[in-house]
Amino acid sequence: MPGFATSAPEVTHVSRHGFWLLLGDEELLVRFEDFPWFRQATIDALTNVERPSADHLYWPQLDVDLSISSIRRPADFPLLSRVTAAPARGT
Structure with missing residues (x-):
C-alpha cells in the first residue's frame, strides 16, 4: 500500500x-x-x-486530535459537547 508524501x-x-x-x-489558519x-496552550x-x-494531526501535550478537513472547513464540523453545566452552589 503506498504511503502519503508529507x-x-x-x-x-x-x-x-x-x-x-x-x-x-499548504498553510492553514487554526482560529x-x-x-x-x-x-x-x-x-x-x-x-x-x-x-x-x-488527514490526521495530533498534539500530544494537549491530547488533541484533529482532522485536517476540520481545519480547512470548521463550519462542517461544529463543536458539540455533552457536558451539562453544574448547578450553582447554594441553589
Whole structure:
C-alpha cells in the first residue's frame, strides 16, 4: 500500500486570533474561535504537532486530535459537547 508524501507539520506564526500551520505546500489558519482548546496552550505545546496520517494531526501535550478537513472547513464540523453545566452552589 503506498504511503502519503508529507513533511512534518510546522507552526509558522501565532497571534491572538490563532496560529498558522504549514502542511507541505499548504498553510492553514487554526482560529482559536473555532478551536478554543488551543487558546491557553503554550508555544511549546502548539508547536509539538504530529501528522500520523494524511488527514490526521495530533498534539500530544494537549491530547488533541484533529482532522485536517476540520481545519480547512470548521463550519462542517461544529463543536458539540455533552457536558451539562453544574448547578450553582447554594441553589
